Amino acid sequence: MHTVISAGRPLTNPKLIPSITNPDGTFRHSSDYRAAIHDFVDLNEVVLEIEAQYQKFVALVGRQPDYFEGHAVVSDNFVKGLEIVGERHHLNLLRFAAGPDSPSVLFKGKVLHVFMESMGKNYNPYETLKRAALAQYNDGYAMMVCHPGYLDDYLLQHSSLTVPRTQEVAMLTDSQMQEWLERQQIKLIKYSEV
Numbered sequence: 001m002h003t004v005i006s007a008g009r010p011l012t013n014p015k016l017i018p019s020i021t022n023p024d025g026t027f028r029h030s031s032d033y034r035a036a037i038h039d040f041v042d043l044n045e046v047v048l049e050i051e052a053q054y055q056k057f058v059a060l061v062g063r064q065p066d067y068f069e070g071h072a073v074v075s076d077n078f079v080k081g082l083e084i085v086g087e088r089h090h091l092n093l094l095r096f097a098a099g100p101d102s103p104s105v106l107f108k109g110k111v112l113h114v115f116m117e118s119m120g121k122n123y124n125p126y127e128t129l130k131r132a133a134l135a136q137y138n139d140g141y142a143m144m145v146c147h148p149g150y151l152d153d154y155l156l157q158h159s160s161l162t163v164p165r166t167q168e169v170a171m172l173t174d175s176q177m178q179e180w181l182e183r184q185q186i187k188l189i190k191y192s193e194v
Helices: 030-035 043-061 076-088 125-132 153-158 163-172 175-183
Strands: 102-105 110-115 140-144
Touching: 043 076, 043 140, 102 140, 110 125, 125 140, 125 175
Parallel strands: 110 140
Antiparallel strands: 102 110
């Protein structure tokens, strides 16, 4: 479950969570969080929204998420809110090992070494996946973070991550990439298998 408090509309009444919403009822943009000198996120408010998103996930999917984490927001209170809701429901929280810019996260006692290069210049998801797949770690696994998708008006208007999404769709659905992984004897695993 990828908890979001920086795009779209909340599940909670925006009047109850003013620290993370705009006057029009939408979430504050991720740039607001990046520009902030102090953490403006109210812990009690963010816990309300995280809990609402968790409950919506369970209602839609019929079970707990295999993993639980937050999207693109630098806020100690957001992280604390994720921890509170995660502990309340005994969820497997992805925890940044050394802050949100860390190259690794902790998950179920293992280190997941993050390969997320989609925001970089000359990004090539094929090469990123190959580097991640061939990396070897004694303390955990390589994890490539992708944002696959097709471009629509909403994404073009609201996201700085555009073309790499389509590149990742192409790579993830490419049968030659699957064949390469099989030849390398690389097994892709799900969070539930960590």
